[in-house]
Amino acid sequence: MIPVAEPVLTDEDLQSVQDALKRGEISGSFGIALKQFEEEMAAYAGCKHGIAVSSGTTALHLAVDAAGIGDGDEVMMSSSTNIATALAAYHNGAVTVPIDSEDTTWNLDLDLVEPLITPKTKAIIPVHLFGHPVDMDRLMAIAKKHNLVVIEDCAESHGATVRGRMTGSFGDMGCFSFYANKIVTTGEGGMVVTNDDKLAERLRLLRNLAFGTPRFLHQVAGYNFRMTGYQAALGLPQVRRLESIVAEKRRIAQTYNKALEGVAGLRLPVELPWARNVYWMYAITVEPAFGKTRDQLMQYLAKHGIETRTFFCGMNQQPFLRAQPGYRDIPNPVADRLWTTGLYLPSAVNLQQASIEQISERIRLARTEA
Numbered sequence: 001m002i003p004v005a006e007p008v009l010t011d012e013d014l015q016s017v018q019d020a021l022k023r024g025e026i027s028g029s030f031g032i033a034l035k036q037f038e039e040e041m042a043a044y045a046g047c048k049h050g051i052a053v054s055s056g057t058t059a060l061h062l063a064v065d066a067a068g069i070g071d072g073d074e075v076m077m078s079s080s081t082n083i084a085t086a087l088a089a090y091h092n093g094a095v096t097v098p099i100d101s102e103d104t105t106w107n108l109d110l111d112l113v114e115p116l117i118t119p120k121t122k123a124i125i126p127v128h129l130f131g132h133p134v135d136m137d138r139l140m141a142i143a144k145k146h147n148l149v150v151i152e153d154c155a156e157s158h159g160a161t162v163r164g165r166m167t168g169s170f171g172d173m174g175c176f177s178f179y180a181n182k183i184v185t186t187g188e189g190g191m192v193v194t195n196d197d198k199l200a201e202r203l204r205l206l207r208n209l210a211f212g213t214p215r216f217l218h219q220v221a222g223y224n225f226r227m228t229g230y231q232a233a234l235g236l237p238q239v240r241r242l243e244s245i246v247a248e249k250r251r252i253a254q255t256y257n258k259a260l261e262g263v264a265g266l267r268l269p270v271e272l273p274w275a276r277n278v279y280w281m282y283a284i285t286v287e288p289a290f291g292k293t294r295d296q297l298m299q300y301l302a303k304h305g306i307e308t309r310t311f312f313c314g315m316n317q318q319p320f321l322r323a324q325p326g327y328r329d330i331p332n333p334v335a336d337r338l339w340t341t342g343l344y345l346p347s348a349v350n351l352q353q354a355s356i357e358q359i360s361e362r363i364r365l366a367r368t369e370a
């Protein structure tokens, strides 16, 4: 089976972990690897501070808490996202307001944001889906006008830029994931980046059980969301070669683009003129003209040893969110359609050109073969 994702770790990555372990950097409380990883990832993302945590999910949870968002507040977010984005609001007592997708980039449709703002709306979480950035210049202007906190979900967008500026550096905070299938991986892991000194201090406090003075007197309720030193050591060399990882992702996308050009009924990923798409995963949608449904195509490819995954189910369809007091039933027809028509193809950075051509040929054959 050609997998949708595969971690590619170098000897240098492994050596870095071994070195950290030999230095005794087994916890998330001390050591040089953690500090270096935080500093270099934050700098890469164009931010002053990086606060490493245990996952992308906990990064988002921590960011929402640090922003002071809580009971009854409304948090707008891209409907088409990993459930982790909504969990960050939910576990802080806030209500998710799902914003439908646009048809081109599949990111949240900025035209829909302003009419949905109420006095309860406190924050917005744009998700840079599959590596294509949201137009953050436009989003920040809306957020400024309505005094909204902006938390960028950069789980899929390491290195993606908007008019040359890195995702993660626009909002009050940016949240990265370093899960096994991400552009930089520490196995499990995440990071909040910010340029705000006060937020950084609060994020660090909350991440580490909110120890006080004296140490065991706690003014606020914190979390243990720490990342270990040896995980940071795994991520550090990857941050240093991030531009070359992004170049590989872009090479894969260009190869697919060429191989799948002109296939009736397939819509391929876009890159708007102001954007650098990092193509975390090469995602496509299957339209009626293809002649087979998305599910039929996935089954056909699986039969031929090619793994695929569907797009996300929109936040407007999640039963536990819909059952939350204060939830507003907002239709998301585009996100609904993407959930049934979208899939992504194998996109690991070690995927060879021949494999991409073979996968693309299979997709062409799927139109006519049973």
Ligand SMILES: Cc1ncc(COP(=O)(O)O)c(C=O)c1O
Pocket: 055, 056, 057, 058, 081, 082, 084, 085, 127, 153, 155, 156, 177, 178, 179, 188, 189, 190
């Ligand atoms: C858009 C998005 N947000 C958040 C997450 C959560 O990250 P993690 O799996 O590291 O908790 C993921 C992926 O896993 C994601 O794709």
